[in-house]
Every structure is written in structure tokens, then in C-alpha cells.
Amino acid sequence: MTIQDFIQLVFFFVLLIGLTPVLGNYMYKVFSGKKHIMLPFLGWLEKLTYRVSGVNPDEETNWKTYTFALLVFSLTGFVFAFLVQLIQSWLPLNPEHLAGVSWHLSFNTAVSFMTNTNWQSYAGETTLSYFVQMTVLAVQNFVSASAGIAVLLAVIRGLAGKSTDKLGNFWTDLTRITIYVLLPLSIILAIILVGQGVVQNFKHYETVQSLNGLKQIIPMGPAASQIAIKQLGTNGGGFFNANSAHPFENPTPFSNLLEMLSILLIPAALTFTYGKMAGSRRQGWTIFTVMLILLLTGLIISLYAEYSVNPVFGHNHLMEGKETRFGIVNSVLWSVSTTAASNGSVNAMHDSLSPLSGMIAMINIMLGEIVFGGVGSGLYGMVIFIIITVFIAGLMVGRTPEYLGKKIEAFEVRMAIIAILLPNMVILIFTAWACVSQAGLAGLNNAGPHGFSEILYAYSSVAGNNGSAFAGLNTNTVFYNLTLGLGMLIGRFGVIIPVMAIAGSMAGKKVTPPSSGTFRTDNSLFIGLLIAVILIIGGLTHFPALALGPGVEHMLLNAGITF
Template identity: 55%
Template sequence: MFSSGVLLLISYITVLLLLAWPLGIALTRLVDERLPLWLVRFESRIKIVDNSHMNWQTYAAAVLLFNILGAVVLFFMLLFQDLLPLNPQHLPGVSPLLAMNTSISFITNTNWQAYSGETTLSPLSQMLGLTVHNFLSAANGIAVAFVLMRALARTGTQQLGNAWADIWRITVYLLLPLSLVYALFLAQQGVVQTFAAQIDVPGLNGVAQHIPLGPVASQEAIKMLGTNGGGYFNANSAHPFENPTALTNFVQMISILLIPAALCVCFGRVAGDHRLGSSLLWTMGIMLVVAALTIMWAESHGHPVLAQLPVDQQISALQNGGNMEGKETRFGIWASSLFATVTTAASCGAVNAMHDSLTPLGGMVPMILMQLGEVVFGGVGSGWYGMMLFVFLTVFLAGLMIGRTPEYMGKKIEIYEMKMVTIAILIPPALVLLGTALALILPQGLVSLHESGAHGFSEMLYAFSSAANNNGSAFAGLNANTPFMNITLAVMMFIGRFGVMVPVLAVAGSLAEKRHQPSSAGSLACHGPLFVGMLIGVVLLIGALTFIPALALGPVVEHLILWQTH
């Protein structure tokens, strides 16, 4: 029954908001740098935190340097994996191009995987390499969001915080405690956490099966909380060792959007007006609900090809029904559809179903969510500051319509800010369209395709949408482990992350220096239904103008062909 999907969605939104509210209040202390006295004493004793403030240029340089050094370390760790300990499977080192792609993938919070985790990476590479960067890449995104919040709240200053202090505090005081509690919960539910390489069990035909194991629960926790994605196993969150029960599936979906939602609450408190944070939550929530209901509707109608076969796709009390191809029967249509929505609304990329097996319209929704710039909650930090770029654009357009200088929170949005906003908004779609075009023109790109026609085009478009917007999910019918794809996608992931992050910091630096202007009768109210509707319209308008032609060549054509021929 479709009502079951609606009830699941309502339950999900309710629990998410109930948990995000107290976490958002706690995050405010990190933004305002108001730590408990015992933490201040602890930091002064260990002398690892530098409290000197940075301007935006220094902050950006620190973030870039930190991530580049992290990528280099991870690259060599993967390259020489066979020489390092904790490799009970005696796996060889990763090839240079794949190691480069994976390193950039994990420092950019994309976590794109052109390999099968359990047969390619050792427990040491998974723990010390990938899991560590799951923490650090998430902390980077949140830190940049903190900088923009401070810039809007402060006046006449260049003091935006310290990058090293922010990354340390976010990692140690926020992500680590949440991940520890979460990992213990997952282990209690049945997610494996062991250094054993595998377990051997007799198969039904008498031949022993070798089932891979590993330290999964600890990686799964930060994978979800940090909107990282990527899986210890190739099957990702469809694997029973990563996602064993209906409860873990629900909690994983909650954890993906928990920090992004909490950042909206946090912003309202930092700004001194909770309505500003609520307007962002309403905007993101409305778009999420519409996307989830659309996927549920598309998948519940089944697949036209299967309808011609003796396959019962009717939803009933005894079966899931609908298009169950590529989905776990223990999750069914509704939980799989909601998971697909949540993981692509955030820049997570973890999946509990095969997105390549979604119906054309069902698969188009995750694609659009990524192509909108991952702003419907989005990644931790990056989703919030991505939506703020659209807020500034909305305020600017509204200011032009009423003949007033655009302003937000009493700060004027002028030429310099709009240049940076435009650059940041246009970089991801430019990368997506350019990368897709090159891959479909050059023979080095075409060799990755196993499908022809509209679906093959959709697979390639999805891959570049995922990489440039730092999502990491895939249609997976594509061979991404080729020299062309490894290099091209790595470039897309790096520019898609830092090509947006640096302009955001530039906007923050400019706004922080400005004085607050008192509001007047002609000031635009940046909250309420009117503003929420305008903001949604601007986000959709940018996406529509950019991607409708490409979508028409892929999922739209595929949908029309399938339903006309069957």
C-alpha cells in the first residue's frame, strides 16, 4: 500500500527533526567557540589547538594543504598496501591510477569506489586509510559551514576562526563521540567488527564458502554520519554485515541527514533568529518529501518489461510488489526508495538497493537531487553552505525586482559576492556536462559502457553527476576502473569539492568585513512561505535550465521507449 510508504516518510521526518534540534543547539557552541571550561583547560594542556584567528585566504590555504597532504599519504598507503601489516588476505597493492582516484575520492567526501572493497583493500587500508579520511573530510565540510555562519553573525572583522582548531574540535568533540555510540549500536544489531579476514562455512552443495569479515561497524558509523558513503563490502548497505535489520536501515537513513539538519538549527541560533534556520529546513524538507514520494510512486508501479512475464508485481499483504529488481526483499519498495532519496539528497552515496535497476523515472530523481548541487540537506557542511549560495542568489534576484540593494541578515550582497556565488554554483554543472560529453565522444570513455542507447547515456550522466557533486553512488552498470575514468572522475571530484569551497570562503571573508545594516520596511523577509517558495523556485530553475536537455536524452527517453514498446 502506498500509504505504508507515506507513513514511513512521516516517521522518518519526525524522528529526524526531534534528534536534529538538540544536536543543532550543541553545535552552536562550536561555532561560537564557547567551550566548557574543562575542555579549554584540556586543550591548553595538550597544546595541540591553535586559537589564533585566520582570514579567509589563510583558512582556504590551510584546508587545501591539509587535504592535499592527506591524499598523498592515503595514495602511498594504498599503493604499498602489500608491504603493510594487518593484511591477512595478502592483498596486493592498489594500482597507481586507482589509488589516485580513491585518495581524491575520500578527501573530497565523495567516496567513489571503482573497486570491490572486501577483495581489494586490507583492514589496515580500510581503517587507517579510508575511515580516518571519512572523519577528516566530514570535518572539513562542517568547518567551512562554521566560517560562513561566523561571517554572517560577526561584523567588521577578518577573524573567521582557525582551521586546525575547527577540524580538531569537530572531529574529536562531535564526530568521534557520535560514531563511537553509533558503532556500538551497529555491532549490537549484527554489523561485524573483527580483524578476522573471513569465516568459512559449508555451502548447500558441500563446497566451503569464504565469507569476508572485517572492522565494519566502526567504518559504517562515520560513513553515514559524515555523509561519506562508500562501503566495506561491494554490496554496500544492501549487505547484511553492513545493514542487517530494518532498525539499522532506519537508523542509517536518520544518521545520513542528522548533522545536515542540525546545521540548519545551529544557523538559526547563531544568527539570533531561528526563523532563518527554519526556512532552510522547510526548503530542504519540502524538496526531500517530493523526491521521496516520486520515487515511491515510480517504483510501486512496477517495471513494464517484467509485466509481460509471469511476474506478479502487485503490492499486497503477502508481497512487496512493484519493481523489486535490484532491491532487498527485507527492505522492500518503500525503505529502498526512501534510502535512495536520502543518500542522494545528501552527498552520501551509500545504497541499500541497485540504483541501476530503478525504473527510468525512479532513477532520474536521485540524478536530479545530485545535479541540483547536493543542497537538499546535502553533505555535512557542504549541503548547508551550498544552499546558502542559492539563498544569496535568491536575495539578489529579489532585490533587483523591488529595486533595492540585496541584503541578508543586514549585510549587503554586492558584485564581488555574486561573482563568487555564480562561480560556485556553475562549477559542478559545467563539470558534469563537460565530463559526460567527453566520455561519450572519446573511445577511451565509451569503452566503459556495457549498455547502449538511453540507459547507457544515463549511466554515464549519473557517474559524472555523482563525481562532480561529491556523492559517490553509481548506476554501477559502468566500468569505472579504466585509466580514462579514474583520471577524469578524480579531476571532477577535486574541482567539484574545492572549486565550490574556496569561493564560499571568499564570500565569507567579504561578508565578515561588512557592517550590519538596520532593516527597513523595504527589506526582504528571508523567512516565511514566500521566501521558501522563491528559494525552491531558484534552485529548481537553475537545475532545469542546466540539465533538462541531458535528462531528456537519458531517463525521459528510456521511460517513453519502455512504456511504448511494452
């Protein structure tokens, strides 16, 4: 690594830490219905939304009604997304006359975008029309992100509010997040990206006679508008197959910086919003610190692995699956960020990362997508671990565990365990299934332990609603499209429902003022404990599988053995 590499890293983290309170404070104002700077410009749009859809914005609901609204809304999006893909050949804005999508791929993609995963079993430029990309995928990029944040808001209100059974109104939260947060940020980012060279048009693909006389067909499309929201909403589904490695998606180092920052920006800022809404900024910064420590630890290991010398390739920098304009550092920083946040866009091919870097990417996902995590989902995932940590700490000191002044009891712990277990079961059970079935093994692109890692990564990615891949694995088959789709559903709603139940149960509890005996959740002792709990749960669950995949591969690589 050079000094310039260090400067890039420091610059990135300074921007991230500096923007966290700015955006976090703005979102706090928006979500709690206070006056904010976008109100004069977009207030009419919010009112119009309520009028058109018949929402009463002041009506507050309990956790069951809130969750039911979210489920119905998700189902609506899924059905629309599923149907439109099937009939895309009869719809407008399809200049390349792409055929309708197969039922199983359409199912997979619809689930994928509805659950904020953005797993892609298809190549955008050869599969989907501009119409589908815009009205199906981009829309889900917005609303699935908003739904994730909405769940988080309900959880915060349940944890921190006065004793009540009301958690807010799903439709109001959904509308405010979309209109005041995601839409303005996306417009700004999209236009800057076009300025760097990202395409934004509705033209035919351009057929050119290249300088050496070969035919080359250059794809086009409304890419910038989609890329902006795919990064900000931690969606990650690329407009083109190569995702953010494609020069039309990510043409310059500056576009790379902005896109990388957008991955972590909202999840990071939400920790600040969380602190403000919980009435103690320290609580927010505590969570931010835990996330940052885990992110940096992963980054350091990953960088170390990419720069180490191995007997197979000697001193060559490992540029396989990486772009010249980004180099090693930006590729590694992106791979760590995109897996820590449940974004899943890539600017380098994770399949070709060194075994340990690939393992860090997997660990980030396997921990439950809580190291910043998806917008909203990262933080409500973290709340689950906080509950477990407070519970364990309570057992150690022999007091009833409390968080933010409310007692944690058996019901909450039980729900937290369900939310942790379900995604992990998806990872381990489905991976095992794929490894012993003909249909599962047929998709492999690599042999030996790396082949196993491809399958393990795929199910981790869907269970964590991440969406990145060891992309060599061919998953556009009935087996993979269906099992991965099911994994995404469990990974999304298997966490949301228990976490909303926790919010509902916590909401009704009495607030006890802190005393000298209260176990504090905003100091360095708690930071240490929380990190330990996260790593122990993740470690115990996944160490055996990781040892068989990237662990063995790392040792074989260092022994110079190839397959």
C-alpha cells in the first residue's frame, strides 16, 4: 500500500463520520414530523400522496396493524413485479425487443427486489427492458428501502416511547422516507453520476465498428437514476451485469467514491437518528462505534489478504476481477462496505478475491447484516443483538435486564432468538441441500473448497438480504431461483415479524428512570460486550462452514495447490 492509498481510506471515513450527524439530524426532523428544510419544496407532494391513496396521516396504529400494512404493501409490490416481467415483450420502452422473463427467474427477481436483497440471477443488459428496470426495479429500490426504515422507526418508538401501544403509521413513514430522504438524495447523486459518465437515455443499443474492425454493441438505458437509488437504498442490483464494475455504472474514481459513500451513508446516519429519537445521542454513537470497529477490523484483514504474497501468483497484485481505475484498495474497501451494509453491489468480482477477503465478505453478511447493514434493517438487526447482550449482562450481574428504561423479559429474548436463528438456518440448511443435490452442483464455476464457498456465499447473501455473489455460480435454474427466493423471504420477514413483536411488547411497558444499579448501554464496556456477543454468535454458527470453504482454500493457496 502507498501513502495515497491511506489518504483515500482516511478521506472516505472522515466523510462518512462527518456526514452521519448532518443527515441523521435531518432524518430525525423528518421522521418525527418536525419542520425541516425540504418541507416548503416537497410538502405538497406528501399531502398529495395521502389524498390520492386515502391515508389519514395522523392515525396511529399498534404493531399488528403496522406489520400487516407492511406485509400487504410488500405483497402488492411482489405481484406487480412478477407479472410485469412475464409480459415485458408486450410493454413499451423495450427497444431491444427482449423476450418475457421465465416464471422462476421472474419470481426470484420479484422477491429479490421486494425484500431489498437485489440478488440477480440475470444479466440486466440482455434480460430486462428499460420499462421493467424503471417501473419495477427502481420503484422497489425506493419502497423496499423505505419499508426497512419504517420498521426501524416503529421499533424505536416501541423501545423509547412512553408507555403506549401505538407505533406510528406505516403509510406516513413510508411516504416521508421516500419523498424527503430517498428522492432528493437520489436526484442529486444521479445527476453528479451522469457528469462523471454514467449513461441516462432511452436510446437503442449502439452498434459500432471498433477501431480494429470488430462489431461491438454498446448497451444504453436510464442507468444513472437507477444506480443512485440502488446505492442509497442499500439495494445493490446493477443495471448492467458487471454491476458497479461496469464503466457505464461507475466510470471514474470520483463516481466510485460517491457510490461507495452512498452505500454506508443512510445506515450510518440512522444510528444518529436513533440516538436522537431515543433521547440520548450517546446511545446512537455507541452503536455507530460498534459498527465502525467491526467494519474496520474486516477491512484490515481483507487488505492484508489481498496484498499478501502467495506461491501460486507470487508478487503479482491480484488484479483478476478488478478494474484498473479503482486498483486494489478501492476494490477491497468496496467489497467490505457492500457486504457490511446489505447493499450487494460490487465494483470487483468477489469470486476472484483472495480466500480471506472472500471470507470477510461472507462473515459481514453472516453476522446478520448489522455492521451498518441495510437501511433500517441493519439497525433493527443490531437491536436484536443489543437485547441478547443486555440479557446476558443481566444474567451476569443478577438483575432484570433493561434497555432504554424498559425491562427485557422472556418474550423479547425468545423473539430475538427466532430472528437470529431463521436466517442462519437458511444459510446452513440450504447450503447443505445444494451441496448434495445434482441441481445444486450443476451451477458451479470453480472446483474444490472454492466451489463450496460459491454455494455458501449465495445462501448467506440471500439470507442476509445482501445480494452480492460469488458470481461464477450459475443460479438461473429452477432449483436455485426457487430456493434462493425462499431464502430471501425468510431472511426478510423472518426478522421483521419477530422484531415488530418485540417493538409491540416493549411499547406497552413502563419506563423506569435509570438508577445507580442500571446496566449502562452507552459506554465502552457495553461496546466491548456487544461486539463479543455478535462475534460469538456469528462465530459459533458459521465457523465450521467457513473453515471448510475459505479456510481450507487459504491454506491450499499458501501451499501452492490448485484444482
